[in-house]
Every structure is written in C-alpha cells, then in structure tokens.
Amino acid sequence: MAVTTTQRPLVRAAGLVKEFRRVKRITGRLGALRTFVGRDYDVIRAVDDVSFDIAGGELVGYLGPNGAGKSTTIKMLTGILTPTAGTVSIAGHDPSRERKANALNIGVVFGQRSQLWWDLPLRESFRAVRDLYGVPQREGDRRQGELVELLDMDEFLDAPVRQLSLGQxxxxxxxxxxxxxxxxxxxxxxxxGLDVVAKQRIREFVAHANAERGTTVVLTTHDLEDVEQLCRRIVLIDHGRVLYDGALTELMARYAPYRDLVVTLAEPADVDVRGAEQVARDGLVVTLRFRSDQVRAPEIIAAVTSVHAVVDLSVVEPRLEAVIGRIYTQRGLPENPA
Structure with a gap:
C-alpha cells in the first residue's frame, strides 16, 4: 500500500537484496596418487528486490513462511545486516551506517530473545535501559510507571528476570x-508460546501504543490471530519476494469472498437453496457456503427457514489462516480467487 501523502515515509525499503555465501567443499584427483581439496561458494539470495514504504502511525503485518526472508528483512531494517543491494531509510537514517541515530528511533522485541538482564530484578533492568538511552531519571520513572500500569507488572517488578514466566x-x-x-x-x-490471557494482554498493549501514542509497528508472526486483531495492512513475502502488499480487508474480500452458514435442523435433511452450496452434513448439522459479494446472509437464512425447521444457525467468517495457507501452497496469489 503506497503512502499517498507528501510526507516522507517513516520506513522506506527500495530494491532490497540480501545474499549469503555458503561454503561448498570440492574434492578431486590430480593424477593417480594425489587428491586435492578446495572450496567454492553457493550464493543464497534470502531477500530478492523487496520494496515498500511505511507511513508513521501504521501497524503492518510482515508475513511469510519459515525461510521466506522475513527475519533477514527485519535485520536490515534494524541495521543488524547491511543490504547486498538496494537501500533502507528509517526516519531519514541509514540503519546500518547511522546505528546510534537509528537506535534512538526504534524499539525491538524478539519473542525468543530477551534484552533484559537475566539476574537483575526487572526494575533494575528498566533502569539500565533508561540510562542506556539517556532518558532523564524523572521522565524515565514517569514512563516506567505508565508502562507498569498498562502491562500490569507491579507484582513482579522486583523479581529477577530469570524467575519470570514467559508471559511476564x-x-x-x-x-x-x-x-x-x-x-x-x-x-x-x-x-x-504464551497462553490465551497473556496473548490478549500483549495485543491490547500493542493496539494502545499504536492508537494512543502513534507508535508505528511492524509485526512478524506465525500467529495469524495477532494479525487479524491488530493489522489493517499486511505485506506477504515468500522466497524473498513480496507477493502482496495492501489492506487485509481487500485480501479477504478478493480471495475469500465466501461465508459459511451452519444450520442445525429439527430433522435430518439435505438443504438445497438458491445462491448457496451444501458443503457438509453431519447428522442434523448442515453447512452451506455462499458468496457474500453475490448474495446476503439474511437471504440465504430466509430461504432455508422457509423450507426447513431450524433449531440453530450461525454465519462463519473465513479465516485469514486459510487464505494465507492457500497463497503459500500455490506459491503466489491464486488466479481464481473464488
């Protein structure tokens, strides 16, 4: 989704390429008695001509299967890796060349790695982070108090980090x-790895930071419920290339225009109504599928109830997981979205 304002994007990636060399051992013979061992290299292109802009205040899901190039892209955006080709700009700075300026503009959370000091109480870890970034003590204490309240951390603030649960x-x-x-x-x-309650607390905090503080968020995750709850825009990547960049609602409307009507009948029967297809039947429960861009749910419900006695019914929306899975399976956007 291109930035339509004249304001410079907060994040700009243009033609990003990242290649890695992998050593390949070569052996051979020189005559009857001599052998040689040499080295050659395979070039692995992890990111292949990736371009996108992210405006300030956006919350973007950056998605892809394992090995798609997500983490490599994030490492270039944070300045950990230098691109083989292409350019990156974060708030006008080159992250790999202007590391200090870039670090002041970004925060990073990796689910499997902690930036906290393992043997220090959580409170002391916060103090160390505050000093590292040069935040004045009074202002740091105020911000810490807000974050502790928002994330409900008061009860374990003085516990060593090594004693905290994963969610804490x-x-x-x-x-x-x-x-x-x-x-x-x-x-x-x-x-x-978090339980349902911990996941929801994290999601609520991220949504608050984005909506109330205007924090721009780039989210990579395999938990697509995170994306459904938080992101309005997604960038799909596979084999180092961007497959889709746009609104989540547009992707769902185009590639999952159907809805399922699950009906529990008073008596077992097949259901045949215009505008819907029966896709499953299990005893009294019948599932009908219809295209929401062609017919409205109330019309299908009225057609069913005019013929059958109905005990219960519900309309089931398509899940993002099914759509994304289909795109990855076909290694591209489906030619026939229906």
Missing part, C-alpha cells in the same frame, strides 16, 4: 523497548 518476561521486554518512546516498534513473534 514478554511484558517486561515490551516495556523495555518502549521506555525511550521510539517512533517505530519491531515485534518478532511477540506472542509465541
């Missing part, structure tokens, strides 16, 4: 990433 540590990492009030927050699998 993730809340601590989020707070640490936000203490210096970055303009841009990168989240890599922020809810991995």
């Amino acid at each position: 540590r993730m809340r601590g990492d989020l707070a640490a990433a936000m203490l210096h009030q970055p303009r841009l927050l990168y989240l890599d699998e922020p809810t991995v």
Whole structure:
C-alpha cells in the first residue's frame, strides 16, 4: 500500500537484496596418487528486490513462511545486516551506517530473545535501559510507571528476570523497548508460546501504543490471530519476494469472498437453496457456503427457514489462516480467487 501523502515515509525499503555465501567443499584427483581439496561458494539470495514504504502511525503485518526472508528483512531494517543491494531509510537514517541515530528511533522485541538482564530484578533492568538511552531519571520513572500500569507488572517488578514466566518476561521486554518512546516498534513473534490471557494482554498493549501514542509497528508472526486483531495492512513475502502488499480487508474480500452458514435442523435433511452450496452434513448439522459479494446472509437464512425447521444457525467468517495457507501452497496469489 503506497503512502499517498507528501510526507516522507517513516520506513522506506527500495530494491532490497540480501545474499549469503555458503561454503561448498570440492574434492578431486590430480593424477593417480594425489587428491586435492578446495572450496567454492553457493550464493543464497534470502531477500530478492523487496520494496515498500511505511507511513508513521501504521501497524503492518510482515508475513511469510519459515525461510521466506522475513527475519533477514527485519535485520536490515534494524541495521543488524547491511543490504547486498538496494537501500533502507528509517526516519531519514541509514540503519546500518547511522546505528546510534537509528537506535534512538526504534524499539525491538524478539519473542525468543530477551534484552533484559537475566539476574537483575526487572526494575533494575528498566533502569539500565533508561540510562542506556539517556532518558532523564524523572521522565524515565514517569514512563516506567505508565508502562507498569498498562502491562500490569507491579507484582513482579522486583523479581529477577530469570524467575519470570514467559508471559511476564514478554511484558517486561515490551516495556523495555518502549521506555525511550521510539517512533517505530519491531515485534518478532511477540506472542509465541504464551497462553490465551497473556496473548490478549500483549495485543491490547500493542493496539494502545499504536492508537494512543502513534507508535508505528511492524509485526512478524506465525500467529495469524495477532494479525487479524491488530493489522489493517499486511505485506506477504515468500522466497524473498513480496507477493502482496495492501489492506487485509481487500485480501479477504478478493480471495475469500465466501461465508459459511451452519444450520442445525429439527430433522435430518439435505438443504438445497438458491445462491448457496451444501458443503457438509453431519447428522442434523448442515453447512452451506455462499458468496457474500453475490448474495446476503439474511437471504440465504430466509430461504432455508422457509423450507426447513431450524433449531440453530450461525454465519462463519473465513479465516485469514486459510487464505494465507492457500497463497503459500500455490506459491503466489491464486488466479481464481473464488
């Protein structure tokens, strides 16, 4: 989704390429008695001509299967890796060349790695982060108090980080990433391994940071419920290339225009109504599928209830997981969206 304003995008990636060399051992013979061992290299292109802009205040899901190039892209955006080709600009800075300036603009949370000090109480870890970024003590204490309240961390604030549960540590990492009030927050699998309650708390905090503070968020995750709840725009990547960049609603409307009507009948029967197809039947429960861009749910419901006695019914929306799975299976956007 292109930025339509004249304001410079907060994140600009243009023609990004990242290649890695992998050593390949070569053996052979020189005559009857001598052998040689040499080295050659395979070139692995992890990211292949990726371009996108992200405006300030957006919350973007950056998605792809394992090995698609997501993490490599994020590492170039954060300055950990230097692109083989192409350019990256974060708030006007080259992240790999202007590391200090870039670090002041970004916060990063990796689900499997912590930026907290393992043996320090969480409170002391926050103090160390505050000092690292040069946040004045009074202002740091104020921000810490807000984050502790938002993430409900007061009861374990004085516990050593090594004693925290995964959900508690993730809340601590989020707070640490936000203490210096970055303009841009990168989240890599922020809810991995968390229970339902902990996941929801993390999602609510991210939504609050984006809506109330205007924090721009780039989210990479395999938990597509995170995406459904948080993201209005998604970028799909596979084999290092962008497959889709646009609104989540547009993707769903185009590639999942159907809805399922699940009906529990008073008596077992097949259901044949105009505008819908019976796709499953299990005893008294019948599932009808219809295209929501061609017929409205109330019309299908009226047609069913005019012929059959109905005990219960519900309309089931398509899941993003099914659509994304189909795109990855076909290694591209389906030619026939229906």
